[in-house]
Amino acid sequence: MYVLKFGGSSVASADNIRKVAEIVQASEASQVVVVVSALGGMTNELLALGTKAADGDENYKGHLDELRERHLNVVKSLLPITGQSSSLSMVMQHFNELEDIAESIFRLREFSLVTKDRILAFGETLSSKIIAAYFASLSLSYRWLDARNIILTNSKFTNAKVHMEPTMENISKTIAEFKEKIILVPGFIASNKKGQTTTLGRGGSDYTAALFAAAVNATRLEIWTDVSGMMTADPRWVSGAKIITHISFKEAMELSHFGAKVIYPPTIIPAMNAGIPILIKNTFEPEAAGTLIDNEPTTHELDQDIVTGISSMTEIALLSIEGSGMVGVPGTSKTLFETLAAAQINVILITQSSSEHSICVAVDVADVEAAKEALDISFQSEISSGKIEPIKIERSLSIVALVGDKMKSHPGISGKMFSVLGRNGINVRAIAQGSSEKNISAVISFEDVKKAINVLHEAFFEKVYKQLNLFIIGVGNVGSRLLAQLKQQREYLLHNLNIQLRIAGLANSRKMVFSDNGGVSLDHWESALQEGHKYDLHHFTQTVLEKNVRNAVVVDVTANAAVAGTYKKFLEKSIAVVACNKIACSSTYEDYMQLKTLSKAFNAPFFFETNVGAGLPVIGTLNDLLRSGDEVLKIQAVLSGTLNFVFNKYDATESFEQVVRTAQKDGYTEPDPRLDLGGTDVMRKILILARESGFELNMADIKNTPFLPASCFEGSVEDFYGQLKVHEQHFKKLYEDAAAQNRKLKYVATFEPGKASVGLEAVSPESDFYHLYGKDNIVLFYTKRYPDQPLVIKGAGAGADVTASGVFADLIKTVY
C-alpha cells in the first residue's frame, strides 16, 4: 500500500485536481490512501474570515461569499453537469454551517482556538469531498474517510497532540476493512475525546499522511507538491540549485529545519520511525524523479559531493549573555534555557565559548524582545551586581548551514566553508556544529545571506559554475579590448574552467550601467552603456558595495586618480580589485601599503600585473622570486613601450611629432602621451617594481633626467604636439649623435637599493637593450640567485590587446 499526500497547490483548482486523479490512477500500488489538503490558500482565508468576524468587520460576509463561490466553481468545472447537484448542495450546506459559526463569532466578537479549529476544518473537509465526487464521476473505486473519527488528539486546539496508540489502532483496523482501491482522507483534522474538532498544526496534512503510512506499514509515502523535490539550496536565491534525488532521513530533517519548505520535520517522524521511504514528487511534473528520503546511505551523482544541501533561515536574532561571573559557575545555562522554555521561546542555535565567559543563543526575531525581558528578570541580580553584563541583542541576522551525512568523516569541510565566506567578506557572528557533524551552521548578517548561500553552493557543488561578477570602469582603448576578449572566451571559461562571467556593472566617464540578472550583454555593451545612467563615481562605488554580490571584482581600466582612490572601499568589503591604472600603486608609499594590507586583511585579491610591462609576467615573476626567498639586488629595464617604439622608429626621415602620434594612434601611449614622453610612466613602473621588491620608495626618490624641452609640458596635448614640431632639430640631434657612435637611444630605468633613476641613454651594441625592437619592454632582475646573469623578461610592453590579456589573466587569478 502507498500513502499519497497532495498539498494545497496540488488541489488548488479543478485542473489541478484532474492531475491528482491521473496520478492516483497511475499508482502502481494495489491500494492507496490519498490524503488531501484544503484548496490552495484556503486555510489562511478561513483564518482571515474568522478574524474579520471577530473584529466586527461586516466584510466577513463578502469574504464568505467569495470562498463559497470558489468551491462552487471548482465543482462546476470539475464535474459533468449531470453529476453536479449533490456536490453543489454539499458545498452550500457546509457554507451555511460556516456562515452560522461566522455570525456567532461576529456577534460574540470572540474567536477562540476551539472555534478556529472548527472553521479551519471546513477547508480539508470540502476539498476532500469535492475530490471524492470527482473520483465517483470517474467511476473509481474509493472510500471517503473522516479523519476526525480515526485520529484522536488531546485538546490543544490548533496544534493538537495525537494519542498515538488508539490512533494507530484505529487507522490499521479501519483500513483493513476497506476493499476499495482508494481511501480518501482529509488531512490536518482530528478530534479530541469529546468529539470536538482539532487540527494538527503546521504541516498537519503531511502528519496525517505519515500517521497513515506508519499505521498501515505502507511501502512508501509520497508527498506531492509543487516542486520537484528537495533542492541543494533555496532556488529563489540560487539559480543553479539542483534537485537532490536521494537523501537520508536525518539529512532531510536537518535540511528542512532551516528553510527547505518541502517537508516540515516533525511531521515525517512517524514514517521515519517506521522506516517507510518518503518520495517527494511534483504534481505538475510527475515524470520528474523527485527526492527519495530513506534510511539508505545517501548517494550522490558525484562521489565527491560531501555536502548534501545548504539551508538557510532568515530573520533570526542573537541574544548574548557574557560576564566573568559565569566562569566556573554551574547553573547559568540551566537558568538561561529554563527561562526561555518557560517563556515559550524556541532556541534555534546555541554556542558557548570554552572559556565559559559567554553564551549565545539564536531565536526567531519575533521572540527576541520577550526573550530579553524574561532573561533580564531571571538574571536581574547577576546583572545588577556586574557578574553578568546586560543581555545583548543583535537583529537582522540569518543562519546558513551545510548539511550532509558524509561531512562527519571528512576533514576540511568547515575550513572550506569559513574560508569561502571570509573570502567574500561575510562576517560570521556565531558558529554551531553538533557532534553528529551533519550540520555546520553559521550566523551571518541578513544582508549577506544570498551571497553566502551562492558562494557556498559554488564551493560545494562541483558541477555548479562559479559566477565572477565584474564591475568594469573604463571602456576605452584597453577596456574595449578586454570586453572583446571576455566575449571571445566566455564559452571556454564556462566549459573548461567552470567560470561564468557576468558584467555586473560597466562605466566610462559619461555613463554607467548595472545589470542584476544575466549581466550587461557582452554582445551589446556599447548600446547598454549608452542607454545607462549619467556617470557618477560616488554612485558607482556605492552601487557596487550595495549590490554585495559574490565573487565581485572591480576592474579599473581608466587612468584616473579618483577611480584609483576608491580601491580601499572595495578591498575592505572583500571585493577584489584588478587595475591596469598605475596611479594607486605609484601614489604615496603609505597608500600603496594600505592597499596591500587591506587586500591581505580582507582576503580580497588586489592584482595589477599590467602596471609594468603590460601583458608581460613581470610583477608575477618578481613576486615568485621573493616568495621563494630570493632578494633583489638591482633592476635594469626598458619599461616604456611608447618610448621604445618612438626611438626605434625615429630616424629623422619622418618627424618626431609624427612618430609620437603614431604611437598614440596604435594604443601604446597613456591617454595623455606627455606622461610617456616626460618619463612619469616609467618612473611609476620602476617605483612599483622597487616596492614589490620590498623597498620603501616614493616618486620623489627617483631621479628623472628629461630629454624633452620644458616648453613641451605647457598647455594641452595638442600644444605638446605643436612643441614637438618646434623642437624637431633637438630630436634629430639626439638621434644623429647616437647613430654617429653606432648607438641606439633607449629610455632606461634602474633601481638599486636606495636609488632609482630614469632617463634616455645611447646604448652600444653590447648592451642587453640594444636589440630591443618595436614596442618591446625588457626587465633584467639581478638577484641573490641571479647575481651575474640576470633573469630576463622581454616582449611586447604596450598595446591594447596585450594589456587587456594581462588584465584578463588577473581576473581569472582572483578566482583561485
Ligand SMILES: NC(=O)C1=CN([C@@H]2O[C@H](COP(=O)(O)OP(=O)(O)OC[C@H]3O[C@@H](n4cnc5c(N)ncnc54)[C@H](OP(=O)(O)O)[C@@H]3O)[C@@H](O)[C@H]2O)C=CC1
Ligand atoms: N595602452 C597600454 O599599452 C597600456 C595601458 N595601461 C593602462 O590602461 C589604462 C587605460 O588606458 P587606455 O585604455 O589606453 O585609456 P583610454 O583613454 O583609451 O580609456 C580610458 C577609459 O577610462 C574612462 N574614464 C576616464 N576617466 C574616468 C573616470 N573618472 N571615471 C570613469 N571612467 C573614466 C574613459 O571614459 P571616456 O571615454 O568617457 O573618457 C575611457 O573609457 C591606463 O591607466 C593605462 O596606463 C597599462 C598598461 C599598458
Ligand SMILES: N[C@@H](CC=O)C(=O)O
Ligand atoms: N604607455 C605605456 C603603456 C603601458 O604601460 C607604455 O608606453 O609603455
